[in-house]
Amino acid sequence: DAGITQSPRHKVTETGTPVTLRCHQTENHRYMYWYRQDPGHGLRLIHYSYGVKDTDKGEVSDGYSVSRSKTEDFLLTLESATSSQTSVYFCAISDSKGSRTEAFFGQGTRLTVV
Amino acid sequence: AQSVTQPDIHITVSEGASLELRCNYSYGATPYLFWYVQSPGQGLQLLLKYFSGDTLVQGIKGFEAEFKRSQSSFNLRKPSVHWSDAAEYFCAVGAGGFGNEKLTFGTGTRLTIIP
Numbered sequence: 001d002a003g004i005t006q007s008p009r010h011k012v013t014e015t016g017t018p019v020t021l022r023c024h025q026t027e028n029h030r031y032m033y034w035y036r037q038d039p040g041h042g043l044r045l046i047h048y049s050y051g052v053k054d055t056d057k058g059e060v061s062d063g064y065s066v067s068r069s070k071t072e073d074f075l076l077t078l079e080s081a082t083s084s085q086t087s088v089y090f091c092a093i094s095d096s097k098g099s100r101t102e103a104f105f106g107q108g109t110r111l112t113v114v
Numbered sequence: 115a116q117s118v119t120q121p122d123i124h125i126t127v128s129e130g131a132s133l134e135l136r137c138n139y140s141y142g143a144t145p146y147l148f149w150y151v152q153s154p155g156q157g158l159q160l161l162l163k164y165f166s167g168d169t170l171v172q173g174i175k176g177f178e179a180e181f182k183r184s185q186s187s188f189n190l191r192k193p194s195v196h197w198s199d200a201a202e203y204f205c206a207v208g209a210g211g212f213g214n215e216k217l218t219f220g221t222g223t224r225l226t227i228i229p
Contacts, residue, residue: 042221
């Protein structure tokens with residue numbers, strides 16, 4: 001299995017509070033992603049990173065920010081959590097390594113906003 | 115913008131029967147296509163991928179998929195399912211650059227296996 005660790009794995013938080021989810025990789029992959037998974041929607045891309053301090057928005061980025069200060073860590077922050085952000089969040093990594101490859105996914109973080 | 119459609123939300127098959135899960139995509143360029151499987155409470159595991167070349171691709175766990183450009187389809191098949199195949203299956207199209215796998219997913223198909 002690809003070395004991807006998400007923390008925490010479960011979190012319950014109150015509306016309006018800030019929340020930070022962490023993704024840590026040991027594969028030295030260049031690209032990192034945050035997706036959210038919701039019933040009836042599959043997985044949708046929130047933000048991604050193509051290098052240290054290089055990030056870009058995905059399909060559903062409103063209400064989220066990210067940071068990548070080291071190759072191995074990609075943080076997702078909900079500045080002021082809302083109930084609509086209750087979801088399962090997945091981190092993924094990928095790299096070319098000389099040929100096109102695939103994305104590897106972490107185990108997910110289940111976030112509940114009450 | 116790219117999109118993926120999985121028309122079957124839920125499929126039930128008997129153990130030992132054949133399986134086909136449908137996937138249709140919309141993408142302006144040559145598509146890079148993937149099938150992932152997700153067991154309950156788990157992350158996603160790659161079953162197979164298509165980048166170019168032979169349109170019939172083999173994956174893990176006895177799965178295969180066929181890319182049909184004329185039909186914009188990438189259907190997943192297995193000749194004989196096992197109870198352990200019960201899971202949710204996601205088709206995805208990759209739209210990033212080399213090594214950048216920004217994925218657009220379908221909504222998934224839940225597979226139930228009956229004895």
